[in-house]
Amino acid sequence: LSIDLAKAKAYVDSFVSKIEPSLAPGASLLPASVKDGKAYEAVVLCDVVRHLVEDEDYEPTLHGEPAITLRAKGGEIDKKHPHFVLTHPDRPTLEAFTDIEFTTMSYLIDRAPAPEGRSHYHELDVLVVEEGTAGRPTPEEIAIAVECKATAFEKWQLRAVLGVRRELGLLSEHKLTGFAKWPTATVPITPASCLMLYSTASSVVEYRHAASTYGVDLVHRPA
Amino acid sequence: MDESDYAELLSHIRRRIREAGSVDLDDALAAAASGGNRSPSAIVVAYLEQLRTVARLRSGLAVSDALLWLREHVATHNGEPVTGIHLDTADANGTYGDGTVDLTAASAPPQDPADAALGIEEIDHLLQLVRSDDAIGGLR
Numbered sequence: 001l002s003i004d005l006a007k008a009k010a011y012v013d014s015f016v017s018k019i020e021p022s023l024a025p026g027a028s029l030l031p032a033s034v035k036d037g038k039a040y041e042a043v044v045l046c047d048v049v050r051h052l053v054e055d056e057d058y059e060p061t062l063h064g065e066p067a068i069t070l071r072a073k074g075g076e077i078d079k080k081h082p083h084f085v086l087t088h089p090d091r092p093t094l095e096a097f098t099d100i101e102f103t104t105m106s107y108l109i110d111r112a113p114a115p116e117g118r119s120h121y122h123e124l125d126v127l128v129v130e131e132g133t134a135g136r137p138t139p140e141e142i143a144i145a146v147e148c149k150a151t152a153f154e155k156w157q158l159r160a161v162l163g164v165r166r167e168l169g170l171l172s173e174h175k176l177t178g179f180a181k182w183p184t185a186t187v188p189i190t191p192a193s194c195l196m197l198y199s200t201a202s203s204v205v206e207y208r209h210a211a212s213t214y215g216v217d218l219v220h221r222p223a
Numbered sequence: 224m225d226e227s228d229y230a231e232l233l234s235h236i237r238r239r240i241r242e243a244g245s246v247d248l249d250d251a252l253a254a255a256a257s258g259g260n261r262s263p264s265a266i267v268v269a270y271l272e273q274l275r276t277v278a279r280l281r282s283g284l285a286v287s288d289a290l291l292w293l294r295e296h297v298a299t300h301n302g303e304p305v306t307g308i309h310l311d312t313a314d315a316n317g318t319y320g321d322g323t324v325d326l327t328a329a330s331a332p333p334q335d336p337a338d339a340a341l342g343i344e345e346i347d348h349l350l351q352l353v354r355s356d357d358a359i360g361g362l363r
Contacts, residue, residue: 012235
């Protein structure tokens with residue numbers, strides 16, 4: 001395939017006129033970038049549930065309300081917020097939430113000082129845990145953790161997700177995750193949580209090798 | 224197209240987005256896309272991918288597609304289909320107002336979803352042409 005500059009510019013003129021109204025942030029107090037991020041989070045939540053249904057044979061039910069309601073700010077597991085319950089004929093029942101803080105490994109290693117400070121928990125955009133998990137889950141309680149980025153990929157995002165990985169577990173021999181194939185059957189991490197960074201940028205895949213060494217899956221998922 | 228053509232194309236895209244009133248958006252997309260010592264053609268790809276992302280998310284199309292799948296495959300605990308996807312702004316200490324935002328709706332209505340969808344298809348087509356441009360080595 002080939003393209004010339006004049007043809008490319010004509011494409012640009014055409015699509016800008018069509019998407020122009022969509023680009024306006026609107027009158028809401030909600031910053032456009034925050035809404036973009038939350039909307040992508042919803043897309044990824046749906047993608048995670050879809051994979052668990054189609055690849056792992058889970059049966060999903062939405063609990064709490066008939067509509068999914070994402071939280072503007074992260075916090076502890078709160079079952080008043082709508083969440084998915086995922087049942088399986090042979091495995092423990094799972095629950096999927098958004099915007100949940102987990103308790104860091106560094107806090108579990110060195111519990112002082114008390115009470116918990118801000119550095120002792122970090123927010124995850126999408127979280128899958130066994131049914132009945134409460135509060136801020138510990139690394140041992142986490143089945144799937146997902147970070148979502150609806151921006152161009154920048155290298156700090158890789159450094160950040162590697163930091164999350166460090167607070168979720170330690171590098172080890174491969175451990176079973178409890179899943180057959182999605183997100184993955186094993187990870188080189190103890191405790192064996194699956195950690196993914198979903199990005200709208202195709203360039204995210206250029207960093208897969210380094211991430212996979214530490215059991216982090218970088219996923220290109222357009223919005 | 225060679226890399227100098229892609230530099231000119233990038234300038235053209237940025238000018239058109241700014242003329243459309245989205246100066247802040249262009250600033251953000253250009254700053255993020257140009258990181259990491261990328262070539263002009265790679266910057267064009269990164270910029271267009273994120274422009275597409277913003278158009279899909281702010282038009283409500285991306286979340287509407289997610290809702291469509293959920294309505295077909297997920298039951299609520301009372302057996303009804305999922306009714307919507309919202310953001311609760313009440314827990315942000317008043318910063319974002321107090322209420323819920325429908326994430327399947329366009330940020331700034333009125334917006335013809337068909338127009339937005341067509342524009343996004345055209346971005347996809349241009350991205351496909353750029354990624355497969357033999358003159359710059361094809362797929363990157």
